[in-house]
Amino acid sequence: MAFEVPHKHDISLDGQEMRNQMIENFEAIEHEDQQDDQALTKETQDRADADKKLDGRIDDANNRMDQLDQEKATHNDVNDLRDELLKKIKHIILGTDEETVKTVIQEMKKEGTI
Numbered sequence: 001m002a003f004e005v006p007h008k009h010d011i012s013l014d015g016q017e018m019r020n021q022m023i024e025n026f027e028a029i030e031h032e033d034q035q036d037d038q039a040l041t042k043e044t045q046d047r048a049d050a051d052k053k054l055d056g057r058i059d060d061a062n063n064r065m066d067q068l069d070q071e072k073a074t075h076n077d078v079n080d081l082r083d084e085l086l087k088k089i090k091h092i093i094l095g096t097d098e099e100t101v102k103t104v105i106q107e108m109k110k111e112g113t114i
Contacts, residue, residue: 006021006028
């Protein structure tokens with residue numbers, strides 16, 4: 001709804017009536033100003049609340065990213081684990097781990113090949 005001053009084009013030339021019309025205009029302007037102030041205060045508070053909520057969500061996201069950062073394996077960790085597993089697999093497949101060597105020697109003794 002657009003704000004309108006009550007007396008704009010019908011201002012009286014009579015001194016007392018003109019004075020009363022000006023008082024009405026100023027009261028209307030004052031009333032509109034108070035409503036604008038209330039609306040601005042509410043909007044300011046709403047925006048501050050929304051900013052606080054957004055800040056909380058940003059903080060939560062940052063905390064989660066920090067937690068994931070702490071839990072992740074580094075490239076070197078993965079490479080070291082892969083190398084260790086490959087070494088164990090090669091030992092088992094090639095029969096070069098101690099248990100496998102002992103088993104093979106015992107089997108060869110049983111068979112009489114050594």
